[in-house]
Amino acid sequence: MKMMSRGLMVLGVVMAVWAQPGRALYSKSSGVVELTPNNFDNRVKDSDGVWVVEFYAPWCGHCKQLVPEYQKAAQALKGIVGVGAVDCDQHKSLCGQYGVQGFPTIKVFGSNKKKPEAYNGARTAQGIVQQAQKTAESVVRERMGGKSGKSGSGGSGSKDAVIELTESNFKKLVLDSDDMWLVEFFAPWCGHCKNLAPEWAKAATELKGKVKLGAVDATVHGGLASQYGVQGYPTIKYFPSGPKSSPEEFDGGRTANDIVNWALDRFTENIPAPEVVQITNSDVMVENCEKKSLCVIAFLPHILDCQSKCRNDFIKTLNKLGDKFKKQAWGWVWAEGTAQPALEEALDIGGFGYPAMAVMSHKKMKYSTLTGSFGYDGIKEFLRDLSYGKGRTSPVKGAKMPEIVSLDPWDGKDGELPVEEDIDLSDVELDDIKTELQKAPPTTQPFSSKSLKCLVCQAMVEEFMVAIGQMDPQKKVEVGGFRLGSDGTTDRKVVPYLRSEGHLAEIMETLCEQFEDYAQAQTKGTGRPTLIRITHRDGGMNPHFGAGVDIVPDEDLNTRLKFYVRPIGQSAGWTDHKDKAKGQEIPTTQMTFSRSFQCESVLEEEEEHFQDVMAQPQVELWHAIQILCQERSHLCGINDIHPPRTHPEL
Structure with missing residues (x-):
């Protein structure tokens, strides 16, 4: 019995403590002012400053979660904006006076203390502080004589930005137009409408040229309000561009930024893709x-x-x-x-x-x-x-914007080679063309060694990839040894020939021969160095040869391109080539070895490296060029590598 009496006593003490007024969420040192019916008018309603007030209940979980953020906001706004809190469990009449129906409810008291603005933003210190600053700035502008954004009738927005809509012009301006519209239905006596007015006007200005904002006085044009089911104020309806069968409800925030962002989202959804x-x-x-x-x-x-x-x-x-x-x-x-x-x-x-x-x-x-x-x-x-x-x-x-050449638009048709009349090229050999090019006057400047090496490296990789693309992917080859294992079988097997070691070695044997069909050139107009094939791989003449480029003749013409394969290996830090007879390095200007020896030397040096890269089934031409010519050899800078020529073989 004594133990039960003692338990009841402890419980009574706990309940008594819990019932005391001291259970408020905020201490005096928190920066949050405890507001009651006795001090509310004096501290808030009769003050000239802006106040942020939270209406809470001590048992409310969301209220407790808000405490650290609200205290942080109070400290940040100290001396600038008042921050207070009302315990609605103790002061129900005060909370009822401001229509509090849930917890926590935050209201911002600006210039019109009788009509505080409900805060519906983020429950963070930053969000609360930003809203307080915005309200304070609005009060300052009003005191300085600036426009508040409220129309004389208590409607929404300025006369310049917000369009006044009536029963006589609504169909023509809104329903029959191709424009997007946000339309507010308001009542002049509505406090929320008055609070929305400056935000609505600001949004209308920012959205000018994209989305139109209008306002309908529902007390004057009740027919329109009834037609669109308006039951409270303000009500905002969205009318999309084009045919307007029925509007959508606006479900965004009530600040200018919220309105603008909401409208721009709809605007971008409806605009066509750019041409x-x-x-x-x-x-x-x-x-x-x-x-x-x-x-x-x-x-x-x-x-x-x-x-x-x-x-x-x-x-x-x-x-x-x-x-x-x-x-x-x-x-x-x-x-x-x-x-x-x-x-x-x-x-x-x-x-x-x-x-x-x-x-x-x-x-x-x-x-x-x-x-x-x-x-x-x-x-x-x-x-x-x-x-x-x-x-x-x-x-x-x-x-500055470069000069643009005026030309006819593409007709959408395939290209056709120009027909050369009365010219018989059947007896013209490729060697004859090369001879004539060697005799041509040097209208362009020779390439620098670095530029040429970079171009040759890119062309080598491209030729390698073209050769890979010409191989039948279904072709198989038998690999392995003939030695019998302990079980009496060999380890030979059939594998795809494509990108196999044998296939890649086969390509390397003939790679340098492709450079007999290349010439050095510069693009017309820009003078950018490039390499161009004199003939296509099918044997026909390249239609671009001499059309979009100026050929750069030199004493060795395309033969020199093959020899540049060798210094590519040297520049990349690969093993030096030596004159096997004399044991001396051969200068670039004295390359007299046979073409096949020079190509074989480079590919022998790089055989393992090429095979590592080219054996990868998913490697793309562009990536292979970056690895071989830029990242490993450093022959090309990042601005020296350009997207490869389009080949039907790739």
Whole structure:
């Protein structure tokens, strides 16, 4: 009995303590003022400053979770904005006066203390402080005589930005238009409508040209309010662009930023994907680059290298990406390779081949070049990084928009080789062409050794990949030894021949012979060094030979290109070649060994390295060039490597 009496006594003490007023969530040192019916009017309603007030219940879990953030906000706003709290368990009448129905409820008391604004933002110190600052700034503007954004009728927004809608103009301005609309239905006596007014006006100004904001006085135009089911104020309806069968309910926040973000999301969902426009004159660049924050510029292969289906596939990919990034409002243009030489020179594009891409900022006169794969995924990753502010940029050469060549737009048809009448080339041999080229006057400057080595390295990798692409993937070969094992069987097996050690060795044996069909050249207009095939692999003449480039004649012509394979190995830090007879290194200018010996020397030095890279089934041409010519050999800088020429064999 004594133990039970003692237990009841302890329980009574606990309950008595719990019932005391001291159970408030905030201490005096927290910076949060304890507000009661006795001090509320004096501290809050009669003050000239802004107050943030939390209405809470001590047992409320969400209220307890808010305590550290609310205290942090109070400390940050100390001396600037008052921060208080009302215990609704003790002061039910005070909480009922302000329509508190749940906990915690936060209200901000600005210039009109009779109509505090409900805070519906994040329950963080930062969110609370930002709202308090915004309200304080609004009070200051009003005291300075600035516009509050409230119309004379108590409606929403300024006369300039917010359009007054009535029963007589609603159909014409809203329903019959192609514009997107946000329409507020308000009542002049509504306190929430008055609080919304400056935010609505600010949002209307920011959305000008994209989404229109209007306001309907529902007390005057009750027919409209009834038609759209308005039952409280303010009510906001969204009318999309195009045919407007029925509006949507606006379910965003009531600040200008919330309204703008909500509207822009709908705006970008409804706008069409940007058109990918061919660069045919300077007006195209003005419209799609100068008037845009960024413009995506694609340089596609010549129509003879990439016929209509190939080109349309590229354009289809660009259109798909344009739709993916349409929210960015970028410009999208394309040009045929070498058709806009000044633009290519300014963006350091072209030379070795196409397709290629650069993204330019006309305002900053800077650009970024695509170095990855020219496919949907590669370009998407490139553009995504740019949209996040990532990626390396370079200044546009000349710091101004380059000269644009005016030309006819592509007719959508396949390219055709020009018909040469009355010219019989049946008896013309390739050696005769080379001889004539050697006699040609030097209209262009010879390449630097470094530039030529870089180009040769890229061409070697490309030729290797072309050779791999010509092999039948179904071909098999038997490998292994003939020695019998303990079980009486051999370890021989059948494997795919493609990319096998034997296949790669076979390619290496004839790789350098391909350079007999190359010549050094410079792209017309830009003067960028390049290598060009005199003939296609099918034996026909290259239609670009002499058309888009100027040939660079030298005393050895293309023969010299084969010999440059050797110093590539030396520059990469590979084993030095020695004159086996004299034991001396042979200078580049004194390469007199046979072509086959020079090629075999390089490939013998690099056989293992080439096989490691080329044996990988998924390795792409672009990646292989980066590994062999830039990362390992350092023959090419990052700006020296250009997207490879398009080959149907690849």
